[in-house]
Amino acid sequence: MRNIIKLFTIASFLFSQTGLAQKKAQVLSPRGKKTNAQTKGAPSGSSSKSQLKAALEMVNNGQYEGAANAFFSLSRKPELQEEKPQIKYMLGNMLIRLKLYQTAAFQFVDVIRLNHPKYSKLAITKLAVVADVLGDDTILNYAISRVDVNDIPVENRDMIHYRLGEIRNRNHEFDKAIELFQRISPASSYYYQAQYSKALAELEANHPDQAIATLNKMIEARGHASITDTNKVEAQLALGRAYYQKKSWEESVEAYSKVPRDTLMWHDAVFEQSWAMLRAARFRSVLSNFQSLHSAYYEKFYMPESLLLRAIVYLYICKYDEMEKVLDLFETTYGPMRAKVRDFLHNSNDAMSAYSQVNLAYMQLKGLEGKPNLQVPYIALKYVLDQGDVKRSIRYLDKLVQEKNRIEGSSSLRASSVGQYALKIILNRSSNTKMSIGEMARTHLEAMNADLRDLYEQSGFIRYEMINGRKENVKKKMAGKDIVENQIDEKMNRQFYVQNGYEYYPFQGEYWLDEIGNYHYLGKQSCE
Amino acid sequence: MLKNIIKAGSVIICALLLQRTSFAAETVELPTEELATESVLPVFDVPVSVKNRNIVTEKRWNTDLLYSYSMTEPIANVSKFGLAVYYNFSEDSALGFLFAKNASGLSSYADQLRSQYSLDFSRAPQPLSTYMVDYNIKAFYGKMSLAKSIVLNTSMHGSLAGGITQYSHKSFPVIALGVGQKFYINKAWALRFDMRLYAGQAPIPFLNGFMRTTDPTPPVASQFDERITFSTSLDAGLSYLF
Known part of the structure; x- marks a missing residue:
């Protein structure tokens, strides 16, 4: 190189x-004694x-x-x-x-x-x-x-095709994007990213079958890679989404269940799988997933929708007491958060204040700062930090910091004119990037605010259905038609579970990392 | 005789039948894709092995009542009874004060020596009590299930203690290194077991010409040699978390 x-x-x-x-020749051309004089008088050329x-x-x-x-x-x-x-x-x-x-x-x-x-x-x-x-x-x-x-040059063409494809994708020109992604050769380091993006474009263009084929091909091609290989896992998660889009609920559930637990994508897979299970009317399975998703491990995750989904499942199986608990939890968790987000958006209009909140949350996430005094709840800011555009910009900002450190780490470079010039550029770029992160954060917080407002409305409807269901239950009780609320596990001892090959612990409110994802809801429906 | 054999036989047959019945559990139909197939852990930004723990000790006091059995003590009484008070700075460490009172008398081995060889070890200085400052590092918090309705939380700890052993005539410095385990019966009460290795200066209870019951003059405590001795003890007790 x-x-x-x-x-x-x-x-x-x-x-x-x-x-x-050539310039010198021009200077020495017969057109001018003047040029000779210039040469003598100003030797800057030489x-x-x-x-x-x-x-x-x-x-x-x-x-x-x-x-x-x-x-x-x-x-x-x-x-x-x-x-x-x-x-x-x-x-x-x-x-x-x-x-x-x-x-x-x-x-x-x-x-x-x-x-x-x-x-x-x-x-x-x-x-x-x-x-x-x-x-x-x-x-x-x-x-x-x-x-x-x-x-x-040929060696850079795949990268250009990939980036062009991304731009087309962003502009919703999905067919052109697919065509560009297809041009990338399998030998290229961009190949798998391109295949993944191609599948996403196919999904956006509402061709789930094509997307499924692309993703299966990609998973097969990455067969030799480790279980937690990012490309493979992303493809597996996208496969679950593709089946969901195709309304093949059971296939979607199965695809999601193949996402390995020791990857960050697994959390999304569990949540999305719950939706697929709900659509497949597998209520018990949905509640099993929620036992994990609503554990203390997820207390810093922004998941208001999952609580309402859980309430809906309880509504389906007539578990009104549990339903009320979940709705109360939704309101106590997201009510104050919504108020704080709304106040923040109302009181501070500038992007920099939003950036400073995001930055404080980022520092907390990285363990660089203990518990900073945040105006916006940490859960909301963590959600903002998880958004693709913010993530990319923060990564870019980190690159700028590295570049700045590189200059400041070298005394000769720092003192040089090019070093000073570079520092000015970096300072300027950093400031602009911070501003744009702040704007992105505000946009996401505004979307969150609107989202929570909608979810609150839905929560009101669900609560109404709960009251209605209770009323019907009371009527049935009065008519002597109430059913006995036995739980499935009430008459079974530990031996039963051991013999069936399952570990069994009665849940006592303590959540263990190795149990997350392994909870099984054993209640039964209470509807007549 | 025959009656007893028939009775025993019928009990055994009943037990076998009941056992067969209890093992004939029905099959739970859980979808296979929902069953655990991986032994790996989920990935979080900050990995924590347990959340919302049942037993929270941080910034809390606990007091222990204990019985200590000295496994390698040849002469003095092997039993001690003690009381300890600990303050838990965090879920990882605690500092406490331990007092243990030795039971009076001699070990059974010393009694045997007296009866067989007329050696009277009660003439030697005996340990009376121990005072120690004990630092605990709580290494593992876990749980175990014994039956459907019983889940015990457990906590394993290492301990490093230092203090004095009081003899009838003098006090001697002592340090102890150990490991222990607590089994929480509920959120406050726990059974505590410790194994400690003690190292400390102590009088040697052998003094030629003075230890037999027939020796006319009993020895003076200061006549006994002193040296570093090692002993191990097994402690069992009850702990209460305030």
């Missing part, structure tokens, strides 16, 4: 020096040339920091205006070597704007690569929107 860069640098500067020579030579020498010697400084100072010289695209391009390359990706990206953007016939195309490719490392969607979109795939 290092050799390639050196070769490229030399080739680039041959061109660069030709440019300078000085610049020697500086370029020196910079080139530094590149060859692997002195990237020195070269970056030299290119940076050369890029500001007005007499090298014509060579500016090359110099900026080289500066970008040196900054990549120094792992200062954000600052490098700015150089490539400058080159693209200069619209140089050769270097602008090269810069687009480089910018796409740098943006991919940074995970910065803004830069990536900027680069990708200007790219002509045919100009891109």
Whole structure:
């Protein structure tokens, strides 16, 4: 890689020096004694040339920091205006070597704007690569929107196809996205991501059968990978969703149950599986899942819908007492939270205050801060932190922090003009990113507020149904038709469970990590 | 005789029949995909092995009544009765004060020596009591199920104690290292078992020419040599959590 860069640098500067020579030839043209005078009076051209030579020498010697400084100072010289695209391009390359990706990206953007016939195309490719490392969607979109795939070197084409596909997906052009994802070769490191995104696009385009086929193919292709392989598990989870979309409830339940427990996706799988079970009228199974999902392990998870779902299941099986408990829990948990979120949105309009809340929650999540004084409940902020756009932006912000630390960690780089310039860029980008995270957070909190308002309304309806059900029960009791409320496990001893191959512990309110996901509801329905 | 054989035989046959009946449980139909197939744990941001625990000890006091049996004591009485008070700083550590009073008299082995060889070890200084500061590290909290309606929470701990053993004439420093286990009967009461290894300075209860019942002059306590001795004890007791 290092050799390639050196070769490229030399080739680039041959061109660069030709440019300078041409300039010099122009200066020495017979058109002017004036030009001779200029040469004598202003030796900046030759000085610049020697500086370029020196910079080139530094590149060859692997002195990237020195070269970056030299290119940076050369890029500001007005007499090298014509060579500016090359110099900026080289500066970008040196900054990549120094792992200062954000600052490098700015150089490539400058080159693209200069619209140089050769270097602008090269810069687009480089910018796409740098943006991919940074995970910065803004830069990536900027680069990708200007790219002509045919100009891109073969080794980067899969990445460009993948990113273009993502953009198409975001723009709801699903068929075009699918077509782009299909172009990615199986040998590419983007292949599985592309297959996954293709399946998502197929689902969005309402082709669940195609999506199921894509996901099954992907799972099969990842058969050799470990059980917790992210690609495989994501595909398995998406398969459950695809079957759900297809309204194949039993297949959906089965697909969800194959998501391994020791992955973060398992929590989503359990919750979504509960919906599939409800649709398949497997009420006992839904309640088994909820025993886990409503345990103390999930007290920091935002899951208001699951409580209402549980209440609905209790309504189906006429368990009005349990139903009331769940509805009360919903109101005591999400009532104050809704009020706080609403107050926050009402009292603070700026994005930075939302960012500071998100940041405090992030610090708490990472264990960097104990229990900060939050205006918005931690559960709500954790939910915001789990959203894809916020996650991506925080990851990008982390990259900026790393870059800043890299500069500040090197005394020579920090003191150099390019270092100071990079710090300014990073500061500016950090500030903008924080602002956009704040805006995203506000948007999510507003959606949450609206969501909770709707759920509260639904909770009211469910409570009404509960009262109605109770009334009917009382009527039946008065008519002597009430049923005895025996529980299934009342007459069974431990031996019964042991013999059937199940561990059995009476639940006493204590939740153990190894029991999560293994609870089984053994009650029966109380409807006549 | 024959009557007894018939009675015993019928009891055995009944027991066997009843056992067969009790094992003939019906099959529970749980969907296979809902049964546990993995022994791995779910992943959380902050992995905690137990939540909403039944036994919360943090920032609480507990007091223990204990009986201690010295397994390697040859001469003195092997029994001690004690009282301990602990303060639990967290779910992981506790610091307490332990007092144990030795039972009077000698061990059965010492009694045997007296009857067979006329050796009177009551002439040697005997330990009277022990005072120790005991630090406990609570390593494992768990639970066990013995029957359908009984679930016992358990807690295993390591202990490091230091203090003095009081003899009739003098006090000697002692340290003890041990492991223990608590079985919680309910949220307050627990059975506590400890095994400790003691190391401490102590008088050696052998003094030539003074220990036989026939020796005219009983020894003075200061005549006995002193050295580091090791002993192990098994403690059993009842603990109450306030």
